[in-house]
Amino acid sequence: MLPAVTVLPFRTIAGSPDHAILGDWLAEEACRSLSRSNLLSVISHLSARALDRTIVDVAMVRTQLAVDYCVAGTLRVSGGEIALDADLLDAESGRILWTRHFSGSHDDFLGRSADGVSEIVTSVGRAIADDAITHVSGRHLANIEDHRLLLAGVDLMHRPSLREFARSRELIEEALRRAPHSAETHAWFGKWHVLCVFNGWSTDPPKDTQRAIDCTARALDISPDSSFALSIDGFAQNNLLRRIDTARSRYDAALRLNPNESIAWLLSGALHAFTDEPDAAVFAATKARRLSPIDPFRYFYDSLSASALFAAGRYEESLALSDNSLRLHDRHISTLRTKIAALHYLDRDDEARIVAAEIIRRHPDFTVAGYLRGHPAGEHESGRRVAAALQAAGIP
Template identity: 40%
Template structure:
């Protein structure tokens, strides 16, 4: 039988975590709640319990208002029951509602409305109800519900965006929090003041100085959220446990340590611990000159900060590779995806795509995961792995469009949109506008400066290219993908005919990642121009092993430098060094 029904689908947020935490307790609570919905709530709203979905329910109603009122009742009952549970055991629901013609049989519903309700559900955060435009049209704002327009939203397996709305019970005050903040996409690090091992040490304030300098360095990492010094300094002199520091600062990692001053030298012991497990993720000892720290010389601070940043990346990558996707925090998915993508090995590259897709499905209204997926498509073409560069270009463009629809001022999305227009579409004027807009929104966006510098290089503007890439490298000294910065900086120095510097940067980049084909091309050109012809031929040999189908013709087709003098110069050198015509 076919009939028009309002379809409500709900499920439990983080059900895998709740089951792993206490299977019997969760199942007992959930089954009792399902029975309450079936026997107490649905009869009051003329609703029908179609079926259970394991950690969810499929319900249908005669009309939209009944479905929405039932959703509010379910939400209120869930909130009431959660008050009696510890925070870690609370069951949070998300719901999606659509109205459509469906096919009804004795045990199930079928049709487009059911699948659309399931997709709309993914837009909801914990404790949220999201509805379609069809449902919204049958509600009166402020009378039936408090309604917030989410705009055009992109849903998995749906080619066109869908207009969606978030709803809450009507009332004198707004009950919908504006801009629901999805779980943080960056891990949070707290750096507490280092303690002295000598109570009589006249330099007892040095612990504050070390923490402040480390916070300043680590705050420049785009992969971390670092708690401010004003918040962490309250723990100076307190014998606080790791759990206390983490709970008060809401930190995922805590960096602490001790120091001793002896003969004008400082011995520092630093330790990075994961807050939840209490496990030490990294520790090390360092020695430096006291005068250097006090006078602002940053060698010791930079070394500690770089190692801390790398240790967090390694920890999150290991977690992503050892645990099931549903159990991972969003920042773990993001950091692991970006790390695997930049390894540029085929298997890891494919895994990065899987992680980004999973994160986008979990956080469909976040700009950053879509921006990184766009970069994934650009790198796929650059590495010579794409079977259809035109399709990858369109997919990358779609990703950046969706990212900018979600957050028009996201500097990362703007910068990568410029990257797409530079490297895949060759629309350099549009790319220039994107980079400028990214830097207008965030003047310290190192990736935007880097990519803008590369654009200047492709246009044979050597000095501007070098200036921009130098600024990028200075802004991001701790970037875990430093090879990428060094590689693009090498290209900038090639354009400026600074071949010695280009060669050194390319060599350093390849030391960190020997599979980046763009770096190999830059190094071969620098070697040839310096007269190291045999070295250049060997480098091209390595390049052809990684990209066996590379020709000068195919390189011209995809290089943004084609049509500029510098592009012709590079094509000639690569051909002489062994790339076939």
């Protein structure tokens, strides 16, 4: 159910034969970074390397590697200057979805190679997600290819519109009908129900809470060693049932299985923030952001990272990440709460009251008492600090 992508070694068209190693290494690093995503199936660099490097034949790449997308490009080295041109191609149609150019002096280019790889990887993830969204728009479920179905559903799940959130449910349910034994798809559906309850969109919170737990339990029945399924089960346990010890054990298990599971680092960072462990919270959130450059829900990473920084008393940084998150998802109540709290402790109460008025307008039933009662941080000092800020800003 996931889009398959590969990164072909970047061909050296000017420079010495030794420079071919650089193009191969850059492609391998991009491939390795892409493989950290739970929304892409990445074909190994060794397989991509086995193809003929002299010319990119998209039909051959699709046939031999069974991919939906491929990244290809060229490397030119001349007079101490290096230039890299990379394209993302739809392997079925041959369309170029984007093109990127990187250049610089030899030393400067190598020094910034990690930034270049990160930009390529981020652009790949965003372009494939956007391509999936464009494709499913207005199409009947039966006419949507498998590899676009789940990615589009997950992307829409993390958008601010309730209509898009409802559409995401249709797409994920169809993905489950086609692949009922996909642990990751069950886990994503579990997350859909967690967000439905936590964002205040559920018409029956107890029922959606149980559905979330049922979905993550089913995912773990299918794949007990899935670090992603363990992470999402921990998310449900923590945010809906407030079983903090259970959630912590899920995140720890996920990271033992896969130390590069970015969502486990992110969610464990949030848990540390909620339970007054600020240093651990910032460490985990920072690691999560570094390990996940391509997920289409960057707002979620920024939001929980803002919570970690708030717990550490780093209010300016918390506010900056809250604003980043809200630019992508301006309805996310958790981010709005964090922004109010950061503004309050920066003595910017007039601005905090403006944000509080927005929360009251969009969530008229939201109260400080309800926050303390329902939020995992409610019984901890970090939650009480947020509650004091909300109260000072005019939340009843």
